[in-house]
Amino acid sequence: MLLDNHIENRVKDEILIFKILFNKKYSHMNDLIEVTQFSKVKILNTIKELERLLDTYISINEIKPNVYSLTSLCDLSCRQIQHIIYQQSNVLLALKFLVTNTDQTLNDFIDSIYISKANAYRVINSCKSFLHYIGLDTHNYKIKGDEYRIRYLISTLAFNYGIHCYEITPKDTYKVRQFICETNSFISFDFLEHSQEEYGFFEHLIMLSWIRYNPDYSLPYNEEFEELKTIFIYKMLPSYLDQLFGPHNWSKSDYDYIFLVYCSTKNPLFSNKWSEQDKIQVKEIVYRQDRVSYLVNLIEHYFGSDIVKLPDFRTGIFYLYKRYLFNLHHLIKINNYDCNVLKSDLDQEIYNRLVQVKINCEKELNIIEAVSYSELNYFTMLLTNLLRFLMPNLTLTIVSESIADHKLMKHLLYNNLSFNKFMIKEFLLGAEPISTLKNHENNILVFTKSFNFHEELKKENVIILPLNCIDTSFSSLTALLKEKEADNIFNLINKKEVDKSTLD
Structure with missing residues:
Protein backbone atom coordinates (compact mmCIF):
# COMPACT_ATOMS: atom_id res chain seq x y z
CA MET A 1 0.00 0.00 0.00
CA TYR A 86 2.90 -1.24 13.90
CA GLN A 87 2.05 0.44 17.23
CA GLN A 88 5.65 1.70 17.23
CA SER A 89 5.09 3.84 14.12
CA ASN A 90 4.87 7.55 14.87
CA VAL A 91 3.50 8.12 11.35
CA LEU A 92 0.51 5.85 12.00
CA LEU A 93 -0.07 7.43 15.42
CA ALA A 94 0.09 10.88 13.82
CA LEU A 95 -2.58 9.91 11.29
CA LYS A 96 -4.80 8.80 14.16
CA PHE A 97 -4.17 12.15 15.86
CA LEU A 98 -5.17 14.06 12.72
CA VAL A 99 -8.35 11.99 12.31
CA THR A 100 -9.55 12.21 15.92
CA ASN A 101 -8.29 15.68 16.86
CA THR A 102 -10.95 18.15 17.94
CA ASP A 103 -9.08 20.98 19.68
CA GLN A 104 -5.59 19.68 20.48
CA THR A 105 -2.32 21.29 19.39
CA LEU A 106 0.87 19.80 18.00
CA ASN A 107 2.37 20.00 21.49
CA ASP A 108 -0.34 17.68 22.77
CA PHE A 109 0.66 15.13 20.13
CA ILE A 110 4.35 15.54 21.02
CA ASP A 111 3.63 14.96 24.69
CA SER A 112 1.52 11.87 23.97
CA ILE A 113 4.26 9.95 22.13
CA TYR A 114 7.40 11.57 23.63
CA ILE A 115 9.19 12.83 20.52
CA SER A 116 11.01 16.07 19.77
CA LYS A 117 9.32 18.96 18.00
CA ALA A 118 11.63 18.54 15.00
CA ASN A 119 10.68 14.86 14.69
CA ALA A 120 7.02 15.74 15.11
CA TYR A 121 7.16 18.19 12.20
CA ARG A 122 8.84 15.56 10.01
CA VAL A 123 6.18 13.00 10.92
CA ILE A 124 3.29 15.40 10.31
CA ASN A 125 4.75 16.48 6.96
CA SER A 126 5.05 12.83 5.92
CA CYS A 127 1.39 12.36 6.84
CA LYS A 128 0.40 15.44 4.85
CA SER A 129 2.25 14.09 1.81
CA PHE A 130 0.38 10.79 2.05
CA LEU A 131 -2.98 12.49 2.62
CA HIS A 132 -2.43 14.65 -0.45
CA TYR A 133 -2.00 11.52 -2.60
CA ILE A 134 -5.27 10.03 -1.35
CA GLY A 135 -7.30 13.21 -1.85
CA LEU A 136 -7.34 14.50 1.74
CA ASP A 137 -5.85 17.50 3.53
CA THR A 138 -5.36 18.98 7.01
CA HIS A 139 -6.20 22.27 8.70
CA ASN A 140 -5.07 23.14 12.23
CA TYR A 141 -3.90 19.53 12.64
CA LYS A 142 -7.34 18.16 11.77
CA ILE A 143 -8.10 16.02 8.75
CA LYS A 144 -10.22 17.59 6.00
CA GLY A 145 -11.85 16.13 2.92
CA ASP A 146 -14.65 13.92 1.65
CA GLU A 147 -16.22 11.89 4.44
CA TYR A 148 -16.14 8.62 2.50
CA ARG A 149 -12.38 8.92 1.94
CA ILE A 150 -11.80 9.64 5.62
CA ARG A 151 -13.79 6.51 6.50
CA TYR A 152 -11.67 4.37 4.18
CA LEU A 153 -8.53 5.79 5.81
CA ILE A 154 -9.89 5.03 9.29
CA SER A 155 -10.71 1.44 8.33
CA THR A 156 -7.31 1.00 6.69
CA LEU A 157 -5.58 2.15 9.87
CA ALA A 158 -7.70 -0.18 12.00
CA PHE A 159 -7.78 -3.32 9.87
CA ASN A 160 -4.32 -3.28 8.28
CA TYR A 161 -2.28 -1.63 11.03
CA GLY A 162 -4.21 -2.07 14.28
CA ILE A 163 -4.48 1.71 14.83
CA HIS A 164 -8.03 2.23 16.09
CA CYS A 165 -9.48 5.73 15.89
CA TYR A 166 -12.82 4.67 17.39
CA GLU A 167 -13.93 2.01 19.82
CA ILE A 168 -15.83 -0.87 18.23
CA THR A 169 -18.37 -2.29 20.66
CA PRO A 170 -19.91 -5.80 20.63
CA LYS A 171 -23.18 -4.10 19.68
CA ASP A 172 -21.56 -2.58 16.57
CA THR A 173 -20.19 -5.97 15.56
CA TYR A 174 -23.55 -7.64 16.12
CA LYS A 175 -25.39 -5.05 14.01
CA VAL A 176 -23.13 -5.36 10.99
CA ARG A 177 -23.10 -9.16 11.10
CA GLN A 178 -26.86 -9.27 11.46
CA PHE A 179 -27.06 -7.16 8.31
CA ILE A 180 -24.71 -9.49 6.41
CA CYS A 181 -26.57 -12.62 7.50
CA GLU A 182 -29.92 -11.14 6.49
CA THR A 183 -28.63 -10.57 2.95
CA ASN A 184 -27.15 -14.05 2.58
CA SER A 185 -28.82 -17.11 4.11
CA PHE A 186 -25.65 -19.17 3.62
CA ILE A 187 -23.68 -17.00 6.06
CA SER A 188 -23.76 -17.39 9.85
CA PHE A 189 -22.44 -15.37 12.80
CA ASP A 190 -19.97 -18.15 13.54
CA PHE A 191 -18.68 -18.08 9.96
CA LEU A 192 -18.13 -14.31 10.14
CA GLU A 193 -16.37 -14.63 13.50
CA HIS A 194 -13.81 -16.89 11.83
CA SER A 195 -13.55 -14.83 8.62
CA GLN A 196 -12.07 -11.59 9.90
CA GLU A 197 -9.05 -11.84 7.62
CA GLU A 198 -11.43 -11.84 4.65
CA TYR A 199 -14.30 -9.58 5.71
CA GLY A 200 -13.08 -7.50 8.65
CA PHE A 201 -12.27 -4.48 6.48
CA PHE A 202 -15.77 -4.51 4.98
CA GLU A 203 -17.39 -4.82 8.41
CA HIS A 204 -15.39 -1.88 9.76
CA LEU A 205 -16.38 0.36 6.85
CA ILE A 206 -20.06 -0.46 7.36
CA MET A 207 -19.85 0.30 11.10
CA LEU A 208 -18.49 3.76 10.33
CA SER A 209 -21.80 4.63 8.65
CA TRP A 210 -23.28 5.01 12.14
CA ILE A 211 -20.15 5.56 14.26
CA ARG A 212 -19.33 8.64 12.16
CA TYR A 213 -22.92 9.45 11.22
CA ASN A 214 -23.04 12.62 9.14
CA PRO A 215 -26.37 13.58 7.54
CA ASP A 216 -24.83 16.37 5.46
CA TYR A 217 -22.30 14.50 3.33
CA SER A 218 -22.75 12.91 -0.09
CA LEU A 219 -20.57 11.10 -2.60
CA PRO A 220 -19.37 13.21 -5.54
CA TYR A 221 -20.95 12.39 -8.88
CA ASN A 222 -19.18 9.54 -10.66
CA GLU A 223 -20.44 8.25 -14.00
CA GLU A 224 -19.03 4.74 -13.51
CA PHE A 225 -20.65 4.49 -10.09
CA GLU A 226 -24.01 5.66 -11.43
CA GLU A 227 -23.90 2.85 -13.99
CA LEU A 228 -23.09 0.29 -11.31
CA LYS A 229 -26.08 1.49 -9.29
CA THR A 230 -28.35 -0.02 -11.96
CA ILE A 231 -27.53 -3.56 -10.77
CA PHE A 232 -29.99 -5.28 -8.45
CA ILE A 233 -27.91 -4.91 -5.26
CA TYR A 234 -28.41 -1.16 -5.05
CA LYS A 235 -32.15 -1.56 -5.41
CA MET A 236 -32.28 -4.13 -2.59
CA LEU A 237 -30.16 -2.24 -0.04
CA PRO A 238 -32.82 0.19 1.27
CA SER A 239 -35.32 -2.50 2.23
CA TYR A 240 -32.70 -4.54 4.11
CA LEU A 241 -31.27 -1.52 5.92
CA ASP A 242 -34.68 -0.10 6.82
CA GLN A 243 -35.89 -3.48 8.03
CA LEU A 244 -32.92 -3.93 10.36
CA PHE A 245 -32.23 -0.40 11.56
CA GLY A 246 -35.45 1.54 11.02
CA PRO A 247 -36.84 3.40 7.99
CA HIS A 248 -35.90 6.93 9.07
CA ASN A 249 -32.22 6.43 9.87
CA TRP A 250 -30.84 6.17 6.34
CA SER A 251 -30.44 8.74 3.59
CA LYS A 252 -29.62 8.33 -0.09
CA SER A 253 -26.02 9.26 0.78
CA ASP A 254 -25.91 6.35 3.24
CA TYR A 255 -27.21 3.95 0.61
CA ASP A 256 -24.61 5.24 -1.85
CA TYR A 257 -21.81 4.88 0.68
CA ILE A 258 -22.74 1.32 1.67
CA PHE A 259 -23.08 0.37 -1.99
CA LEU A 260 -19.61 1.81 -2.65
CA VAL A 261 -18.24 -0.28 0.23
CA TYR A 262 -19.97 -3.31 -1.26
CA CYS A 263 -18.51 -2.69 -4.73
CA SER A 264 -14.95 -1.93 -3.64
CA THR A 265 -14.25 -4.61 -1.02
CA LYS A 266 -14.34 -8.35 -0.54
CA ASN A 267 -17.60 -9.33 1.18
CA PRO A 268 -20.36 -11.99 1.14
CA LEU A 269 -23.29 -9.56 0.81
CA PHE A 270 -26.02 -10.96 -1.48
CA SER A 271 -23.55 -13.55 -2.84
CA ASN A 272 -26.27 -16.19 -3.12
CA LYS A 273 -28.66 -13.96 -5.07
CA TRP A 274 -26.81 -13.36 -8.34
CA SER A 275 -28.44 -14.63 -11.54
CA GLU A 276 -26.50 -15.25 -14.75
CA GLN A 277 -28.13 -12.16 -16.25
CA ASP A 278 -26.95 -10.06 -13.28
CA LYS A 279 -23.38 -11.29 -13.81
CA ILE A 280 -23.53 -10.46 -17.51
CA GLN A 281 -24.88 -6.98 -16.75
CA VAL A 282 -22.11 -6.02 -14.31
CA LYS A 283 -19.38 -7.38 -16.60
CA GLU A 284 -20.74 -5.33 -19.48
CA ILE A 285 -20.73 -2.21 -17.30
CA VAL A 286 -17.14 -2.75 -16.18
CA TYR A 287 -15.76 -3.63 -19.60
CA ARG A 288 -17.16 -0.60 -21.35
CA GLN A 289 -15.30 1.79 -19.03
CA ASP A 290 -12.58 3.68 -20.91
CA ARG A 291 -9.78 2.94 -18.46
CA VAL A 292 -10.61 -0.76 -18.41
CA SER A 293 -10.55 -0.83 -22.21
CA TYR A 294 -7.21 0.96 -22.18
CA LEU A 295 -5.74 -1.54 -19.73
CA VAL A 296 -7.02 -4.54 -21.69
CA ASN A 297 -5.55 -3.11 -24.91
CA LEU A 298 -2.20 -2.70 -23.17
CA ILE A 299 -2.25 -6.29 -21.95
CA GLU A 300 -3.13 -7.41 -25.46
CA HIS A 301 -0.21 -5.42 -26.84
CA TYR A 302 2.33 -6.97 -24.49
CA PHE A 303 0.95 -10.52 -24.24
CA GLY A 304 -1.11 -11.18 -27.36
CA SER A 305 -4.83 -11.23 -28.11
CA ASP A 306 -5.62 -14.78 -26.96
CA ILE A 307 -5.07 -14.12 -23.27
CA VAL A 308 -7.51 -11.21 -22.97
CA LYS A 309 -10.34 -13.42 -24.24
CA LEU A 310 -10.02 -15.90 -21.37
CA PRO A 311 -12.77 -15.72 -18.69
CA ASP A 312 -10.20 -16.03 -15.90
CA PHE A 313 -8.32 -13.01 -17.25
CA ARG A 314 -11.51 -10.98 -17.20
CA THR A 315 -12.14 -12.08 -13.63
CA GLY A 316 -8.68 -10.81 -12.71
CA ILE A 317 -9.37 -7.44 -14.34
CA PHE A 318 -12.69 -7.22 -12.50
CA TYR A 319 -10.86 -7.97 -9.23
CA LEU A 320 -8.47 -5.11 -9.98
CA TYR A 321 -11.19 -2.69 -11.09
CA LYS A 322 -13.13 -2.88 -7.81
CA ARG A 323 -10.38 -1.06 -5.92
CA TYR A 324 -10.22 1.81 -8.40
CA LEU A 325 -13.74 3.16 -7.94
CA PHE A 326 -13.31 6.79 -6.89
CA ASN A 327 -9.53 6.06 -7.01
CA LEU A 328 -9.67 4.40 -3.59
CA HIS A 329 -6.98 1.84 -4.48
CA HIS A 330 -4.43 3.37 -2.10
CA LEU A 331 -6.78 2.67 0.80
CA ILE A 332 -7.82 -0.89 -0.07
CA LYS A 333 -5.21 -3.54 0.58
CA ILE A 334 -5.31 -6.63 -1.60
CA ASN A 335 -4.27 -10.10 -0.52
CA ASN A 336 -0.63 -10.38 0.46
CA TYR A 337 1.32 -11.10 -2.71
CA ASP A 338 4.49 -9.65 -1.23
CA CYS A 339 6.55 -12.79 -1.72
CA ASN A 340 9.02 -13.09 -4.57
CA VAL A 341 7.18 -14.70 -7.50
CA LEU A 342 10.04 -14.22 -9.97
CA LYS A 343 11.31 -17.79 -9.95
CA SER A 344 12.32 -18.05 -13.62
CA ASP A 345 13.34 -16.00 -16.64
CA LEU A 346 9.75 -16.28 -17.88
CA ASP A 347 8.36 -14.84 -14.62
CA GLN A 348 10.84 -11.97 -14.88
CA GLU A 349 9.87 -11.25 -18.48
CA ILE A 350 6.16 -11.18 -17.66
CA TYR A 351 6.81 -8.99 -14.62
CA ASN A 352 8.90 -6.55 -16.69
CA ARG A 353 6.14 -6.26 -19.28
CA LEU A 354 3.60 -5.59 -16.53
CA VAL A 355 5.84 -2.82 -15.21
CA GLN A 356 5.56 -1.22 -18.65
CA VAL A 357 1.77 -1.60 -18.43
CA LYS A 358 1.89 0.15 -15.04
CA ILE A 359 4.00 3.02 -16.40
CA ASN A 360 1.64 3.54 -19.34
CA CYS A 361 -1.44 3.54 -17.09
CA GLU A 362 0.09 6.05 -14.70
CA LYS A 363 0.96 8.35 -17.59
CA GLU A 364 -2.15 8.06 -19.76
CA LEU A 365 -4.80 7.65 -17.05
CA ASN A 366 -3.15 10.06 -14.59
CA ILE A 367 -3.27 7.53 -11.75
CA ILE A 368 -0.65 7.68 -9.00
CA GLU A 369 0.86 4.23 -8.43
CA ALA A 370 -1.62 2.69 -10.86
CA VAL A 371 -0.63 -0.84 -9.89
CA SER A 372 1.03 -1.76 -6.60
CA TYR A 373 3.90 -4.17 -6.03
CA SER A 374 1.47 -6.77 -4.68
CA GLU A 375 -0.75 -6.39 -7.75
CA LEU A 376 2.23 -6.81 -10.07
CA ASN A 377 3.03 -10.06 -8.28
CA TYR A 378 -0.58 -11.20 -8.47
CA PHE A 379 -0.86 -10.50 -12.20
CA THR A 380 2.54 -12.07 -12.87
CA MET A 381 1.24 -15.31 -11.35
CA LEU A 382 -2.11 -14.98 -13.13
CA LEU A 383 -0.71 -14.27 -16.59
CA THR A 384 2.01 -16.93 -16.28
CA ASN A 385 -0.60 -19.57 -15.56
CA LEU A 386 -3.02 -18.32 -18.21
CA LEU A 387 -0.25 -18.38 -20.80
CA ARG A 388 0.53 -21.95 -19.75
CA PHE A 389 -3.14 -22.77 -20.25
CA LEU A 390 -2.94 -21.41 -23.81
CA MET A 391 0.02 -23.57 -24.69
CA PRO A 392 -0.59 -26.77 -26.67
CA ASN A 393 0.26 -29.98 -24.85
CA LEU A 394 3.84 -31.07 -25.29
CA THR A 395 4.32 -34.54 -26.73
CA LEU A 396 6.42 -37.20 -25.06
CA THR A 397 7.27 -39.86 -27.61
CA ILE A 398 8.40 -43.04 -25.87
CA VAL A 399 11.05 -44.73 -28.01
CA SER A 400 11.54 -48.41 -27.18
CA GLU A 401 12.02 -51.79 -28.76
CA SER A 402 9.42 -53.41 -26.49
CA ILE A 403 5.66 -52.86 -26.30
CA ALA A 404 5.78 -53.90 -22.64
CA ASP A 405 8.38 -51.19 -21.93
CA HIS A 406 6.13 -48.67 -23.71
CA LYS A 407 3.20 -49.48 -21.44
CA LEU A 408 5.26 -49.44 -18.25
CA MET A 409 6.95 -46.13 -19.15
CA LYS A 410 3.60 -44.53 -20.00
CA HIS A 411 2.18 -45.30 -16.56
CA LEU A 412 5.37 -44.19 -14.83
CA LEU A 413 5.25 -40.83 -16.61
CA TYR A 414 1.56 -40.20 -15.89
CA ASN A 415 1.94 -41.11 -12.22
CA ASN A 416 5.22 -39.36 -11.40
CA LEU A 417 5.64 -36.19 -13.43
CA SER A 418 4.66 -32.98 -11.62
CA PHE A 419 4.32 -31.27 -15.01
CA ASN A 420 0.89 -32.21 -16.37
CA LYS A 421 0.54 -30.56 -19.80
CA PHE A 422 1.72 -33.39 -21.99
CA MET A 423 0.42 -36.22 -24.13
CA ILE A 424 2.16 -39.51 -24.82
CA LYS A 425 2.90 -41.20 -28.12
CA GLU A 426 4.68 -44.48 -28.66
CA PHE A 427 7.39 -45.28 -31.19
CA LEU A 428 8.27 -48.95 -31.58
CA LEU A 429 11.74 -49.46 -32.99
CA GLY A 430 11.67 -51.55 -36.13
CA ALA A 431 8.04 -50.76 -36.87
CA GLU A 432 8.65 -47.24 -38.26
CA PRO A 433 11.63 -45.47 -39.88
CA ILE A 434 13.86 -43.46 -37.51
CA SER A 435 13.53 -40.41 -39.77
CA THR A 436 9.92 -39.91 -38.66
CA LEU A 437 11.23 -38.85 -35.22
CA LYS A 438 12.88 -35.74 -36.64
CA ASN A 439 11.55 -32.18 -36.87
CA HIS A 440 8.51 -32.59 -34.66
CA GLU A 441 7.57 -29.34 -32.90
CA ASN A 442 6.72 -29.62 -29.18
CA ASN A 443 8.05 -33.18 -29.18
CA ILE A 444 10.40 -34.69 -26.60
CA LEU A 445 11.85 -38.11 -27.32
CA VAL A 446 11.98 -40.37 -24.26
CA PHE A 447 14.32 -43.34 -24.74
CA THR A 448 13.92 -46.27 -22.37
CA LYS A 449 17.64 -46.97 -22.78
CA SER A 450 20.60 -45.66 -24.75
CA PHE A 451 20.74 -46.66 -28.41
CA ASN A 452 23.69 -46.13 -30.74
CA PHE A 453 21.61 -44.28 -33.32
CA HIS A 454 20.20 -41.62 -30.99
CA GLU A 455 23.19 -39.41 -31.92
CA GLU A 456 21.42 -38.94 -35.25
CA LEU A 457 18.71 -37.12 -33.30
CA LYS A 458 20.99 -34.78 -31.36
CA LYS A 459 19.15 -31.73 -32.71
CA GLU A 460 15.92 -33.03 -31.24
CA ASN A 461 14.82 -32.87 -27.58
CA VAL A 462 16.09 -36.23 -26.35
CA ILE A 463 16.18 -37.62 -22.83
CA ILE A 464 17.16 -41.12 -21.73
CA LEU A 465 15.10 -42.64 -18.89
CA PRO A 466 16.41 -46.15 -18.20
CA LEU A 467 13.67 -48.22 -16.59
CA ASN A 468 16.09 -49.68 -14.06
CA CYS A 469 16.88 -46.26 -12.51
CA ILE A 470 14.02 -44.06 -13.65
CA ASP A 471 13.26 -42.53 -10.24
CA THR A 472 16.37 -40.38 -10.46
CA SER A 473 15.47 -39.01 -13.89
CA PHE A 474 12.00 -37.50 -13.45
CA SER A 475 13.39 -34.14 -12.28
CA SER A 476 15.49 -33.87 -15.44
CA LEU A 477 12.48 -34.56 -17.63
CA THR A 478 10.31 -32.11 -15.69
CA ALA A 479 12.98 -29.42 -16.13
CA LEU A 480 13.12 -30.11 -19.87
CA LEU A 481 9.32 -29.91 -20.16
CA LYS A 482 9.22 -26.58 -18.32
CA GLU A 483 12.05 -25.23 -20.45
CA LYS A 484 10.25 -26.23 -23.65
CA GLU A 485 6.98 -24.73 -22.43
CA ALA A 486 8.73 -21.48 -21.47
CA ASP A 487 10.23 -21.27 -24.97
CA ASN A 488 6.76 -21.66 -26.46
CA ILE A 489 5.36 -18.92 -24.22
CA PHE A 490 8.22 -16.58 -25.16
CA ASN A 491 7.43 -17.24 -28.81
CA LEU A 492 3.74 -16.50 -28.23
CA ILE A 493 4.15 -13.19 -26.40
CA ASN A 494 6.76 -12.03 -28.89
CA LYS A 495 4.20 -12.41 -31.67
CA LYS A 496 2.11 -9.46 -30.51
CA GLU A 497 -0.92 -8.87 -32.68
CA VAL A 498 -1.40 -5.23 -31.76
CA ASP A 499 0.90 -2.76 -33.51
CA LYS A 500 2.67 -0.51 -31.03
CA SER A 501 1.68 2.55 -33.02
CA THR A 502 -1.94 2.07 -31.97
CA LEU A 503 -0.94 2.68 -28.35
CA ASP A 504 1.29 5.72 -28.88
Missing part, protein backbone atom coordinates in the same frame (compact mmCIF):
# COMPACT_ATOMS: atom_id res chain seq x y z
CA LEU A 2 1.05 3.60 -0.58
CA LEU A 3 0.94 4.24 3.17
CA ASP A 4 3.70 1.65 3.65
CA ASN A 5 6.09 4.03 1.87
CA HIS A 6 5.65 6.55 4.69
CA ILE A 7 6.04 4.17 7.63
CA GLU A 8 9.43 4.17 9.37
CA ASN A 9 11.95 1.77 7.80
CA ARG A 10 12.74 0.18 11.16
CA VAL A 11 9.10 -0.84 11.60
CA LYS A 12 8.84 -2.16 8.04
CA ASP A 13 12.04 -4.17 8.49
CA GLU A 14 10.63 -5.81 11.62
CA ILE A 15 7.37 -6.60 9.81
CA LEU A 16 9.23 -8.21 6.92
CA ILE A 17 11.44 -10.42 9.10
CA PHE A 18 8.49 -11.36 11.31
CA LYS A 19 6.30 -12.43 8.35
CA ILE A 20 9.05 -14.61 6.91
CA LEU A 21 9.70 -16.33 10.24
CA PHE A 22 6.00 -16.71 11.05
CA ASN A 23 5.09 -18.27 7.70
CA LYS A 24 8.00 -20.73 7.46
CA LYS A 25 8.66 -23.54 9.89
CA TYR A 26 12.40 -23.11 9.49
CA SER A 27 14.28 -20.13 8.03
CA HIS A 28 17.93 -20.33 7.08
CA MET A 29 20.00 -17.18 7.46
CA ASN A 30 21.10 -17.36 3.82
CA ASP A 31 17.45 -17.37 2.72
CA LEU A 32 16.67 -14.42 4.98
CA ILE A 33 19.58 -12.49 3.49
CA GLU A 34 18.49 -13.33 -0.06
CA VAL A 35 14.84 -12.36 0.44
CA THR A 36 15.39 -9.20 2.50
CA GLN A 37 18.73 -8.05 1.07
CA PHE A 38 19.71 -7.21 4.66
CA SER A 39 23.09 -7.95 6.21
CA LYS A 40 23.40 -10.79 8.70
CA VAL A 41 24.07 -8.30 11.50
CA LYS A 42 20.93 -6.33 10.67
CA ILE A 43 18.80 -9.49 10.59
CA LEU A 44 20.14 -10.64 13.96
CA ASN A 45 19.50 -7.22 15.50
CA THR A 46 15.96 -7.20 14.09
CA ILE A 47 15.29 -10.66 15.52
CA LYS A 48 16.48 -9.47 18.94
CA GLU A 49 14.17 -6.47 18.74
CA LEU A 50 11.23 -8.69 17.78
CA GLU A 51 11.95 -10.97 20.73
CA ARG A 52 12.00 -7.96 23.06
CA LEU A 53 8.82 -6.42 21.67
CA LEU A 54 6.84 -9.66 21.33
CA ASP A 55 8.23 -11.70 24.22
CA THR A 56 4.76 -12.74 25.45
CA TYR A 57 3.50 -13.58 21.96
CA ILE A 58 6.31 -15.43 20.17
CA SER A 59 9.61 -17.19 20.74
CA ILE A 60 12.40 -17.21 18.12
CA ASN A 61 15.10 -19.86 18.49
CA GLU A 62 18.22 -20.78 16.57
CA ILE A 63 17.58 -24.52 16.43
CA LYS A 64 20.89 -25.19 14.71
CA PRO A 65 23.60 -22.91 13.30
CA ASN A 66 21.98 -20.24 11.08
CA VAL A 67 18.55 -21.90 11.12
CA TYR A 68 15.74 -20.09 12.96
CA SER A 69 12.28 -21.15 14.03
CA LEU A 70 9.44 -18.98 15.35
CA THR A 71 6.97 -20.46 17.85
CA SER A 72 3.69 -18.71 18.59
CA LEU A 73 2.84 -18.44 22.30
CA CYS A 74 -0.68 -17.10 21.75
CA ASP A 75 -3.83 -17.48 19.63
CA LEU A 76 -3.25 -14.29 17.64
CA SER A 77 -3.01 -14.43 13.85
CA CYS A 78 -0.03 -13.20 11.86
CA ARG A 79 -1.89 -9.97 11.04
CA GLN A 80 -2.84 -9.36 14.67
CA ILE A 81 0.76 -9.74 15.84
CA GLN A 82 1.87 -7.38 13.08
CA HIS A 83 -0.51 -4.82 14.57
CA ILE A 84 1.56 -4.87 17.77
CA ILE A 85 4.68 -4.06 15.74
